[in-house]
Amino acid sequence: MSSFTLGLILLGAMVLAALAAWNTWTSRRHTPRRAQAAAPPPVPVEPRLGPALDAERQEPVFDVAPPLPLPERKPGLDALIDVLAPIALEAPVSGEAALAAMPPTRRAGSKPFAIEGLNAHSQQWETPHPGQRYGSFQAGVQLANRVGALNEIEYSEFVMKVQAFADAVNGTPDVPEMLDEVARARELDQFASGHDAQLSFTLRARQAAWSPGYVQQHAARLGFVAGALPGRMVLPSATPGAPPLLGLSFDTQAALADDPEQAALRQLSLSLDVPQVDRREQPFARMRETADALAAAMDGVVTDDNGQPIQPQALDVIGADLEQLYDTLDSRDLAAGSPLARRLFS
Incomplete structure (x- = not known):
């Protein structure tokens, strides 16, 4: 065999090896990141909201933590609302x-x-x-x-x-x-x-997509529990019977897929219903910390609804505006997270 022929064979082998490596890299890049096998699945427990006039809006959800205290007593009728x-x-x-x-x-x-x-x-x-x-x-x-x-x-x-x-x-x-x-x-x-506020951040994958289990695993490490609806998780409040601090949602169809680990998620939404949560729990600060923690752990970036990265300076402005909103609600005896505010803003 001539050296020319041998060279062609070696060159062909190198090309095939390169193609195989490329295919492997591409496959891994497009395969959704999966949860670690050791992670236990969430079990049902999130508390219902305390009974109120609008009981039909209650949403049962699930939790991996021990049962929380019983819901607070139903607030009575009030001439204010x-x-x-x-x-x-x-x-x-x-x-x-x-x-x-x-x-x-x-x-x-x-x-x-x-x-x-x-x-x-x-x-x-x-x-x-x-x-x-x-x-x-x-x-x-x-x-x-x-x-x-x-x-x-x-x-x-x-x-x-x-x-x-x-x-x-x-x-x-x-x-x-x-x-x-x-x-x-x-x-x-x-x-x-004029004084309602519902905020949301979008967390987008930088490179590899996420599987629903991967999202749930990382969210659970931050205290989130699974909701009754597929593709929904919540961060429970420390107050018995109160609505959750934050909500986290992703594509319902991915959560319902025959093989969720093969479903690819490229974004999820983190939300805060401002009038429903007591300001003393600092929900917006928790929202910022949670978004940053998820982005760092899952190789994501926090953006607005238009896909533009949110700068810290913009978040500081939002935080200052929220403090003014809280003060206004307090002045009308409709403090965020109070039974009256939760009924009015529902």
Whole structure:
């Protein structure tokens, strides 16, 4: 065999080796990063929000931690964000009779509706309970929420529900004037719309994509737990019954894939619902720290919705604006994370 032929053979072998190396590198680059096999899967536990007028909005989620304390007691009706209609009684009414007279739904249109009784023994307003007696009742409907202000149609439905309940318990309702309450609802809705804030960061992969398990593993190390919805995780609050501090979400279809470890994620969203979380928990600072930690651990970059990297200076400005927002909410007795704020901004 001539040296020329031998050289061609060696050159061909080198080309084949280079191609094989290239294919291997390309395959690894495009294969989603996977979670370590030793990581235990999350187990169901995240606490439900404390019961409120808008109980239908509760979202059960899961946790790998021990069960958290029981939810806080339901906040009562409040004239600050509710229309209140007192119901005078001819005689005390049992809790059983009150419950039997309750309307089948706890909403008037899109607004939460509730009835409370004045407990004859404790002299406290509460949701009627069996075995108790009540000297009077009050009905309430929420003035506004994120759907909008209470309107005339919803108010009329409220009045019909109040009257039906009052008739069933031999009571006489005192319903406020509709125009006054609807005007008050619009004012509250205008304030809420101008002082609502829901923030989100986008974390994008720099090079290799992530598998859902890879994302869940790194998020779990920072305290996140899996949610009821596929592709959703939350960072629980330290306050019993409170909404989560932060939310983390990624593509639902990837989470539901037949083989999630082969599904490729190139971005995920980290969110904060500002009025729902107590400022004392410093949720925005936690959001920044969490975004930076995930980016460093997963080789990602934190961006805005347009894909532009977020600079620290811009985050400082947002933080200062949030402090002003918190102060304004405090001044209206609607402190972020309080039961009233959580109801209004829901």
